[in-house]
Amino acid sequence: MDPVGLLFFLVGFLIMAGIYAILCLALNVQWGYGGLFNAGIAGFFAVGAYTSALLTAAPAQTHLGGYELPVLVGIIAAAVTAGLTGWAVAKICIRLKSDYLAMASIGIAEILRMVIVNEDWLTNGSLGITNIPRPFDGLLQGREADILFLAFVWVIVAIVYLVCNRLYDSPWGRTLRAVRDNEDAARAVGKDVDSFRLQTFVIGAALMGVAGALSAHYFRFLSPEATEPLLITFLVWVMLMAGGSGNNKGAIVGALSVWAIWSLTEIVTNRLPAEFATRSSYIRMLLIGLLLQFVLQKYRSGLLPERSPGIAFDKDKDKTHG
Amino acid sequence: MMEFINFYLIPGLALGSIYALGAIGISMIFGILRFAHFAHGDVMTLGAYGTLTAVWVSGLHPLLALPVGIVFAVLAVLAVDKVFYKPLRELPTIYTVIASFGVALIFRSLIQLVWGSQNEVFIRGVQKPVVLFDLIRVSLLHLEAIAIIIGVAIALHYFLSRTQTGRSMRAVSDNAELARVAGLDTEKIVRATWIIGGSLAAIAGVLAGLDTNIQPNLGWNLILPMFAAAILGGIGKPMGALLGGMVIGLVEELSSYPWLTDEPLINPSYKTATAFLMMVILLIFRPQGLLKGRLF
Numbered sequence: 001m002d003p004v005g006l007l008f009f010l011v012g013f014l015i016m017a018g019i020y021a022i023l024c025l026a027l028n029v030q031w032g033y034g035g036l037f038n039a040g041i042a043g044f045f046a047v048g049a050y051t052s053a054l055l056t057a058a059p060a061q062t063h064l065g066g067y068e069l070p071v072l073v074g075i076i077a078a079a080v081t082a083g084l085t086g087w088a089v090a091k092i093c094i095r096l097k098s099d100y101l102a103m104a105s106i107g108i109a110e111i112l113r114m115v116i117v118n119e120d121w122l123t124n125g126s127l128g129i130t131n132i133p134r135p136f137d138g139l140l141q142g143r144e145a146d147i148l149f150l151a152f153v154w155v156i157v158a159i160v161y162l163v164c165n166r167l168y169d170s171p172w173g174r175t176l177r178a179v180r181d182n183e184d185a186a187r188a189v190g191k192d193v194d195s196f197r198l199q200t201f202v203i204g205a206a207l208m209g210v211a212g213a214l215s216a217h218y219f220r221f222l223s224p225e226a227t228e229p230l231l232i233t234f235l236v237w238v239m240l241m242a243g244g245s246g247n248n249k250g251a252i253v254g255a256l257s258v259w260a261i262w263s264l265t266e267i268v269t270n271r272l273p274a275e276f277a278t279r280s281s282y283i284r285m286l287l288i289g290l291l292l293q294f295v296l297q298k299y300r301s302g303l304l305p306e307r308s309p310g311i312a313f314d315k316d317k318d319k320t321h322g
Numbered sequence: 323m324m325e326f327i328n329f330y331l332i333p334g335l336a337l338g339s340i341y342a343l344g345a346i347g348i349s350m351i352f353g354i355l356r357f358a359h360f361a362h363g364d365v366m367t368l369g370a371y372g373t374l375t376a377v378w379v380s381g382l383h384p385l386l387a388l389p390v391g392i393v394f395a396v397l398a399v400l401a402v403d404k405v406f407y408k409p410l411r412e413l414p415t416i417y418t419v420i421a422s423f424g425v426a427l428i429f430r431s432l433i434q435l436v437w438g439s440q441n442e443v444f445i446r447g448v449q450k451p452v453v454l455f456d457l458i459r460v461s462l463l464h465l466e467a468i469a470i471i472i473g474v475a476i477a478l479h480y481f482l483s484r485t486q487t488g489r490s491m492r493a494v495s496d497n498a499e500l501a502r503v504a505g506l507d508t509e510k511i512v513r514a515t516w517i518i519g520g521s522l523a524a525i526a527g528v529l530a531g532l533d534t535n536i537q538p539n540l541g542w543n544l545i546l547p548m549f550a551a552a553i554l555g556g557i558g559k560p561m562g563a564l565l566g567g568m569v570i571g572l573v574e575e576l577s578s579y580p581w582l583t584d585e586p587l588i589n590p591s592y593k594t595a596t597a598f599l600m601m602v603i604l605l606i607f608r609p610q611g612l613l614k615g616r617l618f
Contacts, residue, residue: 037416039423092606098416099358100605103549107598110546118591234427237420279438285431292424296417297409 048209082209128223244302338571347519353558369524
């Protein structure tokens with residue numbers, strides 16, 4: 001592979017890894033902070049992707065919208081609609097315990113997918129939406145534009161990371177961990193458990209919507225296939241478990257390393273004889289499945305385990321109050 | 323009226339039988355091992371492909387080759403339980419739920435590696451419907467499915483109420499601590515659970531494969547209605563799951579019957595959504611199900 005090709009392979013890799021990093025951070029807020037088992041990541045991702053695509057794409061007869069709004073407006077709208085969807089889902093099933101929440105969230109994600117496939121007037125069905133713009137379109141041409149988009153994605157990753165870290169250290173995050181680790185105790189000291197869970201779920205869902213929007217802008221095209229639960233929901237869960245749930249750095253490391261495994265195996269399997277190459281994606285799926293089992297049995301706390309912040313005493317204050 | 327019976331009621335009962343066969347296993351596993359087995363649909367798919375291979379080799383009718391698929395599926399779940407689920411048994415069950423997602427993925431990718439991802443059919447060509455009294459025209463498969471579920475219901479009732487293992491299973495499902503104190507061999511009961519769950523899933527997989535065609539997502543696509551059925555019947559109540567499966571299957575098929583106007587009540591492409599919707603509504607308002615199952 002020539003150096004330029006390698007560079008652009010790396011750029012493409014990092015763009016997708018960045019999008020997955022946002023999904024991982026979002027899931028970390030829901031699962032790592034709040035202990036909420038969301039198995040419908042693909043649903044919120046899809047809502048965000050379609051919102052931003054419909055608002056920013058060129059006008060078309062085949063689907064709703066095409067308002068050619070700025071990309072940033074699309075992304076913010078994606079966060080809002082995905083967050084609202086999350087609010088509705090949470091309102092219904094936040095009181096459900098782990099396994100039941102998993103079932104309910106998959107069910108809702110599947111219903112959303114059915115709507116996307118069947119409601120042609122809204123989404124152009126399986127034919128999808130084309131002509132989705134990228135931010136700063138026209139500034140750079142061709143493959144160089146990818147580098148610009150890479151920077152854009154990772155700026156957003158950085159913002160999301162800082163926000164998530166702030167949330168984790170805040171009193172809000174502390175209460176959330178209390179709810180996660182001992183619901184009854186948190187309730188006993190007067191915390192409104194359901195409302196904390198609802199907030200967590202909405203924040204996570206909104207971030208998933210942002211990731212969905214970014215992927216739609218990256219590919220400039222969006223069809224229901226992009227919201228395949230296997231590629232979104234499963235992979236993100238493996239990433240977070242491998243990286244370390246409860247740790248935001250871990251979430252990003254998990255996204256990078258699992259996506260690296262995924263992309264590198266693609267290079268290897270593409271060099272296999274043709275009859276194997278067509279089945280290469282199944283080998284990768286198998287590897288991811290086995291990796292998940294390995295992590296669950298041997299490295300349950302992930303590459304970077306959760307580290308709760310120490311309790312910081314304000315010493316001067318302590319002295320004055322003696 | 324005849325149209326209602328031929329195109330909605332009988333297919334609904336047949337679909338319900340498939341759901342019921344899967345839901346019994348899900349309900350038993352949830353009751354005894356305390357986790358939602360998300361790989362159950364893929365166990366069905368394994369059973370279907372095992373049977374398909376036996377049909378290719380022997381040329382028998384799929385229902386006669388079924389024992390091969392059953393053995394295949396049972397061996398697969400026993401192995402998976404030993405390697406992937408058992409090491410996590412002392413941990414919070416949510417880890418086993420995550421593991422079962424991974425197992426679903428492993429099963430499906432193995433199936434795609436071995437058999438490919440193209441559609442396969444058990445029997446080529448169009449099957450002639452069975453005609454009764456010139457009025458009832460139903461497919462033979464649907465009658466077979468209904469006959470199988472009746473047989474399974476009788477056998478299951480006998481097993482749960484008359485045999486030692488069946489009674490022990492109910493005991494563990496009702497109160498695991500008490501059952502252990504009473505000296506029941508939990509691992510033996512777990513094994514029995516997997517054998518029954520795996521066998522019924524394999525039968526369901528073959529029936530589903532006969533009804534449409536066989537492809538790697540066959541079982542995964544049915545997992546949510548089956549969970550709905552298990553919850554509707556009450557977790558840990560196998561007979562309830564059977565009933566729940568029939569209800570969910572019927573609701574799904576009858577939802578597209580033109581009840582009010584000449585149009586289908588619900589667009590057929592949203593048929594499965596009715597099952598999901600029922601599940602979500604149940605989870606909110608009556609999570610213990612119709613037969614007062616356990617709540618975890």
